[in-house]
Amino acid sequence: MEEKIYNIGVEATMDVIGGKWKPIILCNLRYDSLRPSDLLRKIPSISQKMLIQQLRELERDQIVTRKVYNQVPPKVEYSLSEYGETLGDVLDILCLWGESHTKHLIAEGKNVTLRCNN
Structure with a gap:
């Protein structure tokens, strides 16, 4: 296996949770x-195909777990893994910054809506 070299820690983080959809899913x-x-x-705004692709990548990286229930029709649930839960502080900070940024945009007169504050 070829060695993976990161020049700064955020590269390693973004390698796992980067992109448009993964932080939103998480x-x-x-x-x-x-x-x-x-x-x-x-x-x-995410397609089913993209959602499944992103979930599979997050599962591969052990950030989420997939639980399949043995029933008809089949039921599948995703949750943060124990390892994925270590991203809690990062996710909280991303959400807080986004809320602050939304307020900043509104103060500038931009037409922006934040539907949910978690």
Whole structure:
């Protein structure tokens, strides 16, 4: 296996949780286990294909766990793994900064809405 070299710690973080969707998915899983359909409702602009791809990558990196219930119809839930929960402070800071940034944009007269404060 080829050695992975990071020049700064944030590179390692972004390698796992970077991109448009992963932080949003993780913030939604912060306090609840959710089914993919629940995540799609909470993140209406993500496609089902993209959601599943991102969840698989997060599962591969051991950030989320996938629980399959043995029932008909099949039921699957995702939650933060114990390791994923170590991202709690990072996710909280991202959410707080986003709330502050939204207020800043509104103060500048931008047409911005923040639907939910977690």
